[in-house]
Amino acid sequence: MxxxxxxxxxxxxxxxxxxxxxxxxxxxxxxxxxxxxxxxxxxxxxxxxxxxxxxxxxxxxxxxxxxxxxxxxxxxxxxxxxxxxxxxxxxxxxxxxxRTDFHARFDAKGKQYRYHLWNHPVMNPLLRARAWHVPRPLDLAAMREAAPLFVGRHDFRSFTANRGGELKDAVRTLSRCDIQGRGPSITLVIEGEGFLYKMCRGIAGTLVQIGEGRFPAQEVEVMLSRHDRRVAGMNAPAHGLVLQKVFY
Amino acid sequence: MxxxxxxxxxxxxxxxxxxxxxxxxxxxxxxxxxxxxxxxxxxxxxxxxxxxxxxxxxxxxxxxxxxxxxxxxxxxxxxxxxxxxxxxxxxxxxxxxxRTDFHARFDAKGKQYRYHLWNHPVMNPLLRARAWHVPRPLDLAAMREAAPLFVGRHDFRSFTANRGGELKDAVRTLSRCDIQGRGPSITLVIEGEGFLYKMCRGIAGTLVQIGEGRFPAQEVEVMLSRHDRRVAGMNAPAHGLVLQKVFY
CATH class of the missing domain: 3.30.70.580 (Pseudouridine synthase I, catalytic domain, N-terminal subdomain)
Incomplete structure (x- = not known):
């Protein structure tokens, strides 16, 4: 066939x-x-x-x-x-x-997600369906310090909406987590071999809360080490997230 | 008051x-x-x-x-x-x-419009409400040759949807008309002291038709000189146009 x-x-x-x-x-x-x-x-x-x-x-x-x-x-x-x-x-x-043995899910070697923010007191109405409105000013330097701490092989139990205790394997490897900012339009680029349920949104929400001063940048290491969803930041809303590419 | x-x-x-x-x-x-x-x-x-x-x-x-x-x-x-x-x-x-004598319309010294295109065989669904889908490949070099021909003081009767014969004054001055392209995402930036009815959309439609090879770039000079809407290109659809700035 x-x-x-x-x-x-x-x-x-x-x-x-x-x-x-x-x-x-x-x-x-x-x-x-x-x-x-x-x-x-x-x-x-x-x-x-x-x-x-x-x-x-x-x-x-x-x-x-x-x-x-x-x-x-x-x-x-x-x-x-x-x-x-x-x-x-x-x-x-x-x-x-x-090929007859190709499988879209099992053959995927990695994925790139992008998370879009609009960081301005007033939302841009042309972006309201595809960017998260973050009204308070963000400390981009703190976010840029924190983002690379997600890169590498980690247990991401603290960043998934699955009940962590029931997950057998929460170890994933991220190859990229960086922040592209230009005026009020800010994009997080997250690339990895695989992702847990709502993991990108947990990372994006945590980075924004670091930008708002809610956590210091280095706290990411503590959050990763605790294996507990309650210690990390919020889930960013779904409408800012884009599955950008799948690598084979 | x-x-x-x-x-x-x-x-x-x-x-x-x-x-x-x-x-x-x-x-x-x-x-x-x-x-x-x-x-x-x-x-x-x-x-x-x-x-x-x-x-x-x-x-x-x-x-x-x-x-x-x-x-x-x-x-x-x-x-x-x-x-x-x-x-x-x-x-x-x-x-x-x-100031008490400020008037948003009469005090405006100029305006910038941006016209957004998506030039790819398939439309980007995230841009469908704010960019014109142009499926055939565009000759950007021809469009970049044509765009500056609109700059300066011209009678724009050929580029307005008003019945040209009834317009007393169709002379307008454009200070900028250029094309910012990146992959399939192309933006026309048009700046001027004032604009006639549907003038930006007539210019955008004509530039796209030049990019499609329908008219040679130099034809813009002929179109401007003829003072006749029928000799210029089509009106680009409304949903690609953004009023970007008003200058005072």
Whole structure:
């Protein structure tokens, strides 16, 4: 059966996250609905990641298989064909043939997330659906001191919304955690091999609270060592987060 | 009567433009509604510009007067107080006391508009409400050759949606027209003393059609000299345009 790899972008505002929901408001539901209109075998899709409700993507990856004989269009028409069946807040950016053993989730070597802030007393109305409004001035120097402390191999139990005690393995390796700031528009870039549930939002929320003076920068080391969600900072809201790229 | 100058940002998607409408869907209606909740004299506002339906702003300016004795809060609270009465797609960024003879429209010395394009076969769903999707590759070198031809003092009759024959004075002076490009994200920056109806959108549409090879870059000079809307390019759609700044 021919297998395909899709790269997708979506505005997560209207959805309950990537994973299919009975309500039909999972992004996966929308994609499977579109594929069912193109291929009688109604392919199921497997995504690289489960994004939370409200999280966006510019580089989500997913794979699906089509029954033999069903795929008859030129490959370059596939994104257009799927996009014609999708709502405009979900777009297929690229489609490629994949090896028969390719798996969007298990073959992923790493991911890049970006977290967007708007740091100004008044929110920018053009960014209100995709940046977190942080009204108080942030100490960017403190945030830049703290961010690299997340890089490397750590037990991230203090930064996940899963009940830490029940997690068998909370060790993850981050290769990048830095802050790109320009005026009121600030972006956190977080890259790693894998992520725990709500881990990016826990890191982003903690960095912002460090910027607000709630914790000193060095406290990150203590938080990591304690393996307890209650010692770290808040979860940043979902709508500032973008799954930017998946690496294979 | 105390007079105030407001700087405003708005997402124009849900409105029929700046000017008050009987439908109530003018941005001015929303602002006057908010002021009426704060000041019993229900001040009318005067904007620097009339933006079209769907056009956005990050630096619209407006003024209003409050009846004597009605203004009792510290000035720094005024943006917060008005924002609390506005929908979240309209925000007051700044408020200042103005001289009694200040007029947001007549005192404006110039304006900067920005026109945003997304030049990629597939639209970025996060930008769909504020950039024009141009799917075919653009020749940026041709656009960069054409843009400065708009700078200077010209009769812009060929670039306005007003019936040109009825316009007494279509001479305007542009001080800047340039193209900032980065990957698929391209921005046109247009600055001038004053603008005719839909003039920015006529310039943006013409530059895009030059980028698509529909007209040669030098054709801009011919278009300007003909004083006829039919010889210039198309109007770019409203949702890519932002009123960025007003100069006083």
């Amino acid at each position: 021919p297998k395909f790899k899709l790269t997708l972008a979506f505005d997560g505002s209207a959805y309950h996250g990537w994973q299919s929901q009975r309500s039909g408001r999972g992004i996966q539901n929308q994609l499977e609905g579109a594929l069912a209109r193109l291929f009688p075998s109604a392919p199921k899709v497997q995504g690289s990641s489960r994004t939370d409700a409200g999280v966006h993507a510019l580089g989500m990856v997913a794979h699906f298989e089509v029954a033999d004989g069903e795929f008859r269009m030129p490959l370059r028409h596939l994104p257009l064909a799927i996009n014609a069946c999708l709502p405009e807040d979900i777009r297929v950016l690229k489609a490629a043939r994949a | 105390p007079k105030f100058k407001l700087t405003l940002a708005f997402d124009g998607s849900a409105y029929h433009g700046w000017q008050s409408q009987r439908s109530g869907r003018g941005i001015q209606n929303q602002l006057e509604g908010a002021l009426a909740r704060l000041f019993p004299s229900a001040p009318k506002v005067q904007g620097s510009s009339r933006t079209d339906a769907g056009v956005h702003a990050l630096g619209m300016v407006a003024h209003f007067e409050v009846a004597d004795g009605e203004f009792r809060m510290p000035l720094r609270h005024l943006p917060l107080a008005i924002n609390a009465c506005l929908p979240e797609d309209i925000r007051v960024l700044k408020a200042a006391r103005a």
